[in-house]
Amino acid sequence: MSTAAASKADDRGLVLYRPFMCRVESVRDLTPSEKLFRFVRVDGQPFGHKPGQFMQVSLLGIGEAPISVSSSPTRGDYLEMGVRNAGTLTNAMHELKPGDTVGLRGPFGTFFDTEGMKGRNLLLISGGCGLAPMRAMIQYVEDCRGDFADVTILYGAKSPDDVLYKDELALWQSSDKFDCRLTVDAVPGGACWDTNVGVITKLIPPLAIAPDKTTAIIVGPPIMYRFVIIELHKKGISDENIVVSLERYMKCGVGKCGHCTIEHLYCCIDGPVFTLDQVAGLRGAI
Numbered sequence: 001m002s003t004a005a006a007s008k009a010d011d012r013g014l015v016l017y018r019p020f021m022c023r024v025e026s027v028r029d030l031t032p033s034e035k036l037f038r039f040v041r042v043d044g045q046p047f048g049h050k051p052g053q054f055m056q057v058s059l060l061g062i063g064e065a066p067i068s069v070s071s072s073p074t075r076g077d078y079l080e081m082g083v084r085n086a087g088t089l090t091n092a093m094h095e096l097k098p099g100d101t102v103g104l105r106g107p108f109g110t111f112f113d114t115e116g117m118k119g120r121n122l123l124l125i126s127g128g129c130g131l132a133p134m135r136a137m138i139q140y141v142e143d144c145r146g147d148f149a150d151v152t153i154l155y156g157a158k159s160p161d162d163v164l165y166k167d168e169l170a171l172w173q174s175s176d177k178f179d180c181r182l183t184v185d186a187v188p189g190g191a192c193w194d195t196n197v198g199v200i201t202k203l204i205p206p207l208a209i210a211p212d213k214t215t216a217i218i219v220g221p222p223i224m225y226r227f228v229i230i231e232l233h234k235k236g237i238s239d240e241n242i243v244v245s246l247e248r249y250m251k252c253g254v255g256k257c258g259h260c261t262i263e264h265l266y267c268c269i270d271g272p273v274f275t276l277d278q279v280a281g282l283r284g285a286i
Contacts, residue, residue: 019103050111051136058103070132072139082132127220153180156200204231211236239277
């Protein structure tokens with residue numbers, strides 16, 4: 001290996017393993033248990049992320065955790081993450097204020113193939129926290145709307161209080177760029193909700209879908225995938241036109257620790273974004 005090539009490999013190693021410092025630019029409440037963080041790099045560089053990828057977030061003295069990116073690179077040289085308070089690291093993140101600093105590594109993983117989807121109809125299906133990474137894709141499509149045909153957004157949450165990005169969902173519903181449909185599993189007494197009630201799969205049968213011209217993307221809790229896929233198959237959408245983002249504990253992000261393996265695949269480097277035909281026959285994938 002030449003000196004220049006060795007230097008380039010060393011630089012890549014630093015990018016993979018050493019966090020770069022980022023400043024918290026803003027924090028916004030989404031639900032009682034989720035917040036939206038906006039980060040900018042202290043060195044002023046762009047993040048270089050693509051919709052569907054994730055970052056490793058670290059806080060000194062606490063640890064590191066993988067978190068999906070929830071903003072599109074088309075929006076500027078910042079990065080946003082929707083974070084649920086679900087553990088030691090995320091609990092500490094929820095105490096962050098604008099001006100605080102964190103370490104980030106990445107971006108890591110595969111991404112939604114926006115180039116390969118050009119000219120196609122898109123069916124974007126997310127449930128619960130799955131709207132966080134899907135939001136990055138929706139923003140990208142909104143900013144590059146002329147690249148795609150019809151775009152339908154389906155989103156489901158447990159209850160009205162659990163709905164993420166309420167203001168943006170309202171804008172997507174009123175926009176002529178999308179057909180956006182929402183549902184919640186149940187509406188507790190006294191809650192305000194004026195649209196669909198029921199599981200997200202109920203939103204699929206009424207859709208008019210051209211299966212050969214449609215790419216469906218699914219992001220959500222594991223239990224949702226199997227039932228959504230059944231409905232998509234009923235619509236004639238084949239496995240190579242169904243894209244899934246799989247959630248595993250991607251501890252290292254670089255295919256070294258083995259925590260995220262799905263048989264012979266590493267979710268952190270071979271995924272987290274797969275076409276269904278890549279993983280349909282693998283034990284524990286779906």
